[in-house]
Amino acid sequence: MKKRQIELVVISDVHLGTFSCHADELLAYLNSINPKTLILNGDIVDIWQFSKKYFPATHLKVLRKIMGMATNGTEVYYIVGNHDERLRRFCGTSLGNIHFVDQLTLELNGKRAWFFHGDVFDISIQNAKWVAKLGRHGYSLLILINSSINWILGKFGREKYSLSKRIKNSVKGAVGFIQNFEYTAKELAVDRNYEYVICGHIHQPKKEIFESEQGKCTYLNSGDWVENLTALEYTFKRWKIYRYSADKLSPFFADEELKGMDIHELLAATSTTVMAPKKTSKKAKI
Template identity: 70%
Template sequence: MKKRKIELAVISDVHLGTYGCHADELIAYLNSIEPKKLVLNGDIIDIWQFSKRYFPASHLKVLKKLIGMASKGTEVFYITGNHDEMLRKFSDASMGNFKVANKLVLNLDGKKAWIFHGDVFDISIQNAKWLAKLGGYGYDVLIMLNNFVNWCLVKTGREKYSLSKRIKNGVKGAVKYINDFEKTAAELAIENGYDYVVCGHIHQPKKEHFENKNGKCLYLNSGDWVENLTALEYSFKRWRIYHYNHDKLSPFFVDEDLKEMDMNELIASITDKEVDAEKVNLEKTEDENLGNLGNQGLAQD
C-alpha cells in the first residue's frame, strides 16, 4: 500500500515498557507514512518504570521500526523527556540519521520551529522527582484499570471511556496546569522569536495560535500514544494533528524486511550506509574514468 509522504512527523509520550502503551497502533501509523524527518519528542521509552518482566515483542518492534526508518533515509531526532532522562548524557550524539538531543530548532519553509519535550516547566519534576515518579506509577495503574473497564464496555456494546481524561477535566488544578503550560511555552517562543513551539509531556494534543504585545506564534502539542494516539504532521506549510482513532486506513503490517532483521543488523545498516555511499561514488568515478579512456581510444583509432 502506498505510504503518505510528509515533510515532518512528531510523536511523543509513547511510554514503551508500560501497560498503557499502544505499540501495535503506533507501528501501523509509522508504516503508513514516509516522512523526511521524524521527531521523537520525549518519553518514548519509559525508563522510570522499566522492568525486565514487561517489555513485549510489540514494544521492541517499535524500536526496530524507528531504527529501520533511519536506515532508509529518514532523519530521526530523539529528544529526551523526563521518563527517558537517562539518555540526556548522550545529548548531541548521532549514529547515521539517528540523533539524540535535549531540544531542537528546525527551519520550516522560512519559519523557525522550537521543539522540546516540556518537562522543564513541571515544578513537581524539578523539586520533587520522587513524587513525579510515584504519580507515573499511579497513572500506569489507572490506565490498566481503564483498559479493563473499556474491555467490559466494548463487550456490552458501549463506547470506551477515559478515566484519566475525566479526572483531568474535573480537577481545576489539572486544567489550570495545562493552561499555564501552554501559555508559558507560547510566551517563551514569542520572546525568543520562534514561529512554532512544539511540545509533548502533558498528553494533551493541541494546535492553537497565541498572540501578545510582543508578537505571535503557533503552539502545538503532539499528545501521546497511551490515551489519545495522536501525532503532529507538517507538509505544504501546514500543521495538522493526526488522530489514529479517526483514521480509516486499511491495516499496515510490519515490513517483511523488518521482521527478518535483528537489532544488530538494523544498527549495522545505519552505520554502514555512509560507507556504502562512498563505495558507490568511488565505483561511479572509476566507471567514468574507464569510459573516458575508452572514448579516447576510439578517437585515436
C-alpha cells in the same frame, strides 16, 4: 497502498516498556508514512518504569522500525524527556541518522520552529522526582483499570471511556497546570521570535494560534500514544493533528520483514543499524 509522503512528523510520550503503551497502533502508523524528518519529542522509552520482565516484541518492533526509517534516509531527532532522561548523556551525538538532543530549532519554509519536550516547566519533576514517579505509577494503574473497563464496554458495543481525561478535566489543579504549561511555552516562543513552538509531556494534543502584545506564534502539542494516540504532521506548509482513531490504515499493521521475527532476531537486526557515534551541532540550550 502507497505510504504517505510527509515532510515532518512529531510523536511523543510513547512510553515503551509500560502496559499503557499502544505499540501496535504506533507501528501501524509508522508503517503508513514515509517522513523526511521524524522528531521523537521525549518519553519514547519509559526508563522510569523499565522492567526486564515486561518489554514485549511489539515494543522492540517500534524501535526497530524507527531505526529502519533512519537507515532508509529519514532524519530522526530524539529529544530527551523526563521518563527517558538517562539518555541525556548522549545529547549532542548521533547514531547514523539518529540525533540525540535536548531541544531542536528548525526552519520550516522560512518560519522558525522550536521543539522541546516540556518537562523543564514541571516543578514537581525538577524538585521532587520521587513524587513525580509515584504519581506516574498511579497513572499507569488508572490506565490499566481503564483498559479493562473499555474491554467490557466493547463487548457490549458501547463507546470507550477515558477515566484519566475525566479526572484531568475535573480537577482544578490538573487543569491549571496544563493551562500554565501552555501559556509559558507560548510566551517564551513569542519572546524568542519563534513562529512555531512544539511540545509534548502533558498528553494533550493541541493546535492553537497565540497572540499577545509582543507578537504571535502557533502552539502545538503532539499528545501521546497512551490515551490519545496522536501525532503532529507538517506538509505543504501546514500543520495538522493526526488521530489514530480517525484513521483507516489497518493494512499497514506490520511490515512483512518484521512478521515472525522473535526478540533475539530483532535485537540482532537492531545492532546492525547502529553506526559509530559522531558529534552533531543541533543541540541548543533553553
